[in-house]
Each structure stands twice: as structure tokens, then as C-alpha cells.
Amino acid sequence: SPEVMQHAKDVPGGPSIDPKRVITGINLGVDPIPSPDSVVCNASPNKVATLTTPGAVLQAQSPLVEIGEESSVNSPDEINTSHHKSGGKHRKNAYKQTQVQSRYSPKTSSEELKEICRLSQSSLIPLFEKELTASDADLRNGRLVLPKRCAEAYFPKISGQQGNFIAVQDTKGNDWELYYRYWSNTNGKMYVLEGLKDYIILMQWKAGDRVTFYKREADGKLVMGFKKYQAAKSDQKSST
């Protein structure tokens, strides 16, 4: 995929550079991640870091961790402010990832720059985290099953069985247009985030790794982060 290739070069972190320290063109030299690791709480895989969230009726179960917020995201509904009315027509290859190349803006006013910096430095409010399963990491699927409670609480409401396109930015500043939908199941719905194939390749998802979703404080935009399985920095290269 040309897109992926394009990324490969944008992301120097391939061979031996720590992904977390990679600075992409958009980063402006500022690491947007406050401290992902500290967010994990030290919840055991099976236990859940029960949150302190007041309004949120959340309680994770299984290998996922929901992070409660103190005041910024009391009500999960708050983040449902921006409604994407994409209609959901062409879902097929509509998934795309676009680099936010602000540096290309010929007429970037100082105001805009300030805004960009503001966003870059804005703190990320952890929403929830999920440990990847084999299915999630499977390239053929290119989709991530989202914990129901988290999906309903933090993702934009889905209009109809179709689902919605949602803009998500990764912690490197890349923008992704993902498709958020659900499958009707015998017992309710199963929420899924599709269109992740390229991101999966880029980050080299593996079962056991974890994905965290944040809400950027500045503009409320969804941001996704990725962490390799339990702090193992000496095993970052491709196996075979």
C-alpha cells in the first residue's frame, strides 16, 4: 500500500528508534503524549482499574481498563458533541489516513500556529484501553472490537445500523478516518472500529499489545495510542 509506504518513511521509528519518541512532521517537536504509561494504572489483566468517574456508569471487565476522569469527562455524553453525518455510503475503501502537514500551509498565520501548538500540547484525557486479542491484531480483519460500555460511553452515537465515520488521530499526529459501527448480536450489539488495517501494519499490532483511546482536552478530538506488550523495549524489531 502506497499509503503505508508513505508512512514508513515518515516514521523513522522502524528499525531501532523508539516509536514513542518519533517526531513526525506534525509534532512540532512536542510530544503530545502526556505519559501513556502512567495511565495504565497497574490494573491486573483480569481485574479492572475501577474508575472514579462519577457520572459514567462504567466498570470495565476483562482485560480492558477504563480510566476515570476527574472533571473533564464526567459525563461520557460530553464527547458526543461533534456529530459526523457521513451517511456512511462508501465505506469500502473510504478509510484513509491523512497526514496533517500543517507545515505546508503557505499562509499559516501565527494564530493558526498557536492553535496547532495548543492542540499538540493539549493534554490527553484517557478514556479507556483495550488489550488486543488475536482477532484484533489480525490484519485480515483490520478491525477492533470495542468494549460495549466504552464504545457507547465515549464514541459518537451511531445513527442507524450503518455506523459512522469518525476522525481519530493517533499519538503521532496522523489523522485516520475510521468507521465505527456495531453488529447486531443475539444479545445486543457488538461495537467495532473498522479501517484500522494500515494502522495495524504501521504499529505492528500483536495480541497482547494495547490500544488506548483518549480525548484531547483542547478540542475533544479522539486520539488513539498504542503500547507494546508489557514494557519490553528490547524487543521492538520484527521477528522474521
Add this chain to the structure above:
DNA sequence: CGTTTGCATGGCTGG
């Protein structure tokens, strides 16, 4: 004929 998409099933956990 290899993929992708959507769904149904079954294991498992919490209530």
C-alpha cells in the same frame, strides 16, 4: 480463488 464483511455461536464472567 483469495479477501472482506457481517453475523452467529460458544466460552466465560459477573450478578
Add this chain to the structure above:
DNA sequence: CAGCCATGCAAACGT
């Protein structure tokens, strides 16, 4: 016992 979710699978597609 109810519901969640990981996974298997068949229909639908694309090459």
C-alpha cells in the same frame, strides 16, 4: 442466568 466478546464461518466481492 444474562450479557459480553473472541472467534469461526459463509455469503458477497474483487481479481
